[in-house]
Amino acid sequence: MKTLIITVGTRQIGWRCKDGIVRSFGADGDRGHPPHIDQLYAEFGEERGYHGDATKPEWRWSVRHLGKIAYQQCAAAEDFSSVELLLDGVILAEQIQDGLSHVILWGTDQPEEVPWNFRRGDTLWLAKLMAGKIRQVYPQLQVDVWKPVVAVNQVESIRREVESFIVQYALERLIQQETDAPLTLQIQTKGSVPQIANTLEICAAALMRQCPVEQLVPIEPSPLFEEVHEGCSGACPAQTFSTISLGQYFWPVERERIVSAWRRGDFTEARVWLESHRDRYEYLYELADCLALTTNWQLDDALKCLREWIDRPSTKRQASKKVRQDWRAQVQAMLPPGNSETASSKFFKIWESCFLLRIELCQQNFTAAFMQFAQTLERLLFWRYQLEDWINLGYIVLPPEKQNWGVKYKASLAELRLAWQKQQGLAGDEPLCQQLETINELRNSVVHRSTPLTLEKLASELWPDLSTPSVEVIYAAMEERVQGVCPADWPKPSQSLLQTLYEWGLEQLQN
Template sequence: MKTTNNTNQVSTLIITVGTRQIGWRCKDGIIRSFGADGNISYPPHINELYQELGIERGKHQDEDGKTYPWSGRDLGKRYYDYCQEWLGGDFSNVELLLDKTVIEGGVKQGLKHIILWGTDQPESITWNFRRLDTLWLAELMKGKIKSLFPDIRVDIHSPKINAGNSDEIREELEQLVLKEAISINENQEFILWIQTKGCTPVIASNVEICAAALVRQYQVFNASPNEPKEFFTTLENGLVTANHSQTFSLISMAEYFWSLERLRIVSAWERGDFSEAQIWLAVHQHRHPVLFKLAGFLAKYSNWESNDDFYRKLKQWVGSNDVSKVVDSAQIGTWKTQLQQMQDNYITKLWESTLILELALKRENYTTAFIQFVQILEQLLYIQSIAQSWRVTQRNDEPSLDELIQAWCSYKNFNRDNKRSKLIYAIKKKRNKIIHEGEFITLKGISYLWANNDFPVKMPETPTIIKNLMIDVLKEISTPPNLNNLLMRSLYQWGLQYLEDTI
């Protein structure tokens, strides 16, 4: 099995049955295919299979008098009856030419349920098409599968619909087949495999469309048998035998959407909407497990949910095998060092959180960004008041923001006319208006706070300019570490680069 995903289980396998699906091991040891009728360089196996039963091949006749030779529908029924009535229910001579390797691979991964989709078209359809119906070939497949894997549940669906009618096929799939498959597995995670090679193109495409529609709810994979190098081999005695598929490819249906959804993930990532990014990544997590988990960490972090458990799990993730497969060892070592510094130093932890307000500005959530800025400012003031032993308050309770500002201005010898003092009081006043009176603030409103207190502001205002103004204020309170060498910013940028490099 060749796989592009880390899937290790499967609930249900849907196989659309075509005439190429099976063969019969004849008395001379030759495997003859139910889909080889002497056309397109195929051997005349169908004629030979009738001869094996000692039956002369007949014809179907439409009402208009046109005749068509018997084919898979009639031949399948005769061989099914032969297995049941003459061989006592022995299906050992049936050969699963395409699907044996797929089924074996599924069984190794816990497969318990197979749905065989056969065709049984109504009498209004000409015999030119009805003669190729696969309802009895599906019965032969079921008998063979049950003989090999008796514990697997095998259901056959052969609806009385036109095999070329997309609407009827989709309705049958949505209302019956897929609902049944999901209901059987309702108490466990549902993982679906589909195998559509060998059947009519209309059925194959509609099964794939319906399966693809499920990828937001379930894991869906296309289990496609790889064609043998030769469909048929001519032996030394001149007889021609059919060959089995030896391998199959397992591809997530979500991959078909990656090119489009990658752009949406990049957009969400750039603006810091990691919850949205993780939603889009959910169906791609088997292909991109590192990015999916990183989005989850960044979503929690941007929601200020970085407690001890968060850091413990982040440390495990940085040291995981998945990360080591896509990140070089030097970068992993740097992340480990940065994470330890972040946990050991509260000042570093606060400066790390400037990424949160930067992303809020990028999303144009200016009121949120401003409140986050003041929150970081107040925390820095509080930590520095302890570290530098400012005289804040005589009371035993925690100091207010106003008291912290007063103590800081006193420590810095700033009087009320100092522009830094005036700015920080203006920031506090606006913060109170937002918290107490429900006001909001715009990008221009933030820039006015600085401009009105004699700080130069470049025009026009941009989120980057406002971010730099805020960072400059925080630098007045606390000397920052290297802002380009912080963990969360590095993880954010790594994820963005990974997305841009992954096509």
């Protein structure tokens, strides 16, 4: 869903006269332009007069008066075919093929206290002429004319009008996005007075956090007027236009914020900053959305999100077929057909949780990192407990009142580590067994006594032999410990899907 807002200036349209020449409502014999306004009055059989009693050139009737005459003629005939869209015809012809559904034409209508030498240039009737022409050529388009009564030199008043109308319009459309296509806001300000153009551009830029915003700039032809026959020149329409994403102006600064958030694993923040750059980085915006689910331990939801993301057009444009095949295979290993859990899918998911462990360490959330570490160990031991049936093997003895529970029995970390010790045939004073006991006790201390942990405390409690502990060193030690409780025939996966996507996204942002 695209909405195009056009600020209507005096050069916006022309009129195809009976002699076939297109004359512009913005050419008045000044600045080297032909006297088209005088010729249009003659076309309509009107003698050009003056506003009020003054006979100065700056008080002569102009586009406000002339536009009304032209509009009344078109409305009476119910035919706007004589109107020519000099600046916007090429834009509409292309954008109607690319999702344009609504056009808003902003015509000026200054209050009565403004002198006529300024009011005579108001474009409210030109906006109505444009609306009639657009509806006739593109009946499927919704076209509205907006003509707030405000002086064009009152910037603060213009700002209030724009905010009350445009911002409210955008917010209403954004609410509809749950059922409709996402909103893209487009603006075209060529030819309007600077105060109006600048205000709309600033307001549109402020909406970039809500939806993509594009500025469409018609390229004026050279020359603007070409001689049709001696003494008569016609207005030439724009043949091309450029599209500028307003987000491009802010990307150099905002990219640093996005990279910082991504490094920290704050994918929700990264997604907020990426919102205004979705037109160019839709694939990263959607990837951030998927990865954000993992930080709330919604791994299954994240995997389903990634399964769709891998085959979206924006992703296909950035990642090769081979790379996407690898990603798809990893997702499928964790989400088998029908989403039924298998021993291998559970195992791979447990290892994927190490991604969150690394993120917490990088954020220097050492207490949370340790809890994630202890949780991963417990999940892996519980997986082995169920897979290998440690109850029947005698490694875990159920309490008398729960003898019939079987593997439904929720063994504690203490029971699981002691069972693993028996399964391995290790004595309690073995270093690995003592370390698991320390992890168990430290985990209980964090939970029961709110004991905070630092990098140094983690190292001294669990790896006292480390001379210079660092985030990378501690992570490697944690990963080695997790690997140490895996069955010999279940080696650590060669790579983590989440870690791979995290690094790929970071690389895309830094290119």
